[in-house]
Amino acid sequence: MSIIKKIPLNSPKDERGFSWFPFNDFPQFKKKELLNFHVAELKPGAVRGNHYHPLHTEYFLLCGSQIRLTVDDLKGNQEEETFSFRPEFLFIIPPVIKHTIENRGSKTGYFIGFFDGEGKVESV
Numbered sequence: 001m002s003i004i005k006k007i008p009l010n011s012p013k014d015e016r017g018f019s020w021f022p023f024n025d026f027p028q029f030k031k032k033e034l035l036n037f038h039v040a041e042l043k044p045g046a047v048r049g050n051h052y053h054p055l056h057t058e059y060f061l062l063c064g065s066q067i068r069l070t071v072d073d074l075k076g077n078q079e080e081e082t083f084s085f086r087p088e089f090l091f092i093i094p095p096v097i098k099h100t101i102e103n104r105g106s107k108t109g110y111f112i113g114f115f116d117g118e119g120k121v122e123s124v
Contacts, residue, residue, distance in 0.1 A: 003071045003079045003097060006089035009061065018087060020061065020112070026090065035115045042067065042101065042109035051123040052098040053115070060113030063087040065105030072098040 011020045023029050035056070040048055042065065052074070062069065062083050070080040074096060082104060083089070093099050103109045115121050 003073050003077060004069060004081055005092040005094070007092070008089055009087055011087070013086070018063070020087065022059075022090070022114075029116075032116045033118060035117065036121050037114040038112075040111040040113075042103040042111060044103055044106050044108070046109075047100060047102045048111060050098070050100040052096050053093075053121060053123055055095055055119070056115040056117045056121050057095060058093040058099075058113055058115050060091050060093075060111055061087040061089065062091070062101065063110050063112070065103050065107040065109035067109045067111075068102045068104050070100045070102070074098060 007026070009020065009025065011018050011025060013019075042048060044065065064085060066082055066084060068080055068082045069091065070078065071093065072078045085105075085107070101111060
């Protein structure tokens, strides 16, 4: 069983680029309380994460550069994958899964994400 959970994106793409409508593309979000929508820039070589969230599931997409996602279940199991420039997947990081995102490319990348659940989102 893979630690990296991902759902293929079926977002519109044309000569202008891609569009992502998370609440239309994923109807399961309509019944969830979604928290802390955020966008983060990843300069070449930048690393974000290397943490986990004790109580919240995090959803995000990666785009703009070659970005490596590393996840660790804190039980000795670790996986990593590198993803291309266009967003291909919605990543789902359950609580207590450590995750690190690193821009391995030469262009600026972007992380676009949010959480589900209630209360303050904490990182460990």
